[in-house]
Amino acid sequence: MPLYRIVFQEQGGYHVACRIRAAAVADHLALVVKKIWGDQAVWVPQPGNGQEGRVYLSVGDAEDDLRPRTAVTTVQIAPAPRRAEVS
DSSP states (O other), rough: OEHHHHHHHHEEEEEEEEEEEEOOSSOHHHHHHHHOTTTTEEEETTEEEEEEEEEEESSSSSSTTTOOSSSEEEEEEEEOOEEEOOO
16 A cells, blocks of 8 residues: 655644555545544535645534634645665
């Protein structure tokens, strides 16, 4: 399984980077959002833009019961560089 580096960057705010090893067909954003913000967190993309969105926390049983966890955030997904092997 390949290693990916995923970066969330809020404009004028925080910067969170995470590495994840997942299958190429996996939903990388969903996996990383849950890893960083917890199991109740979901990624909701901005309409018409796949690289910007917000993280919300699900606080109830209804699907529309979401509370914003971040402001609009840009996300970047790229293959992670391999670390140099020490001999």
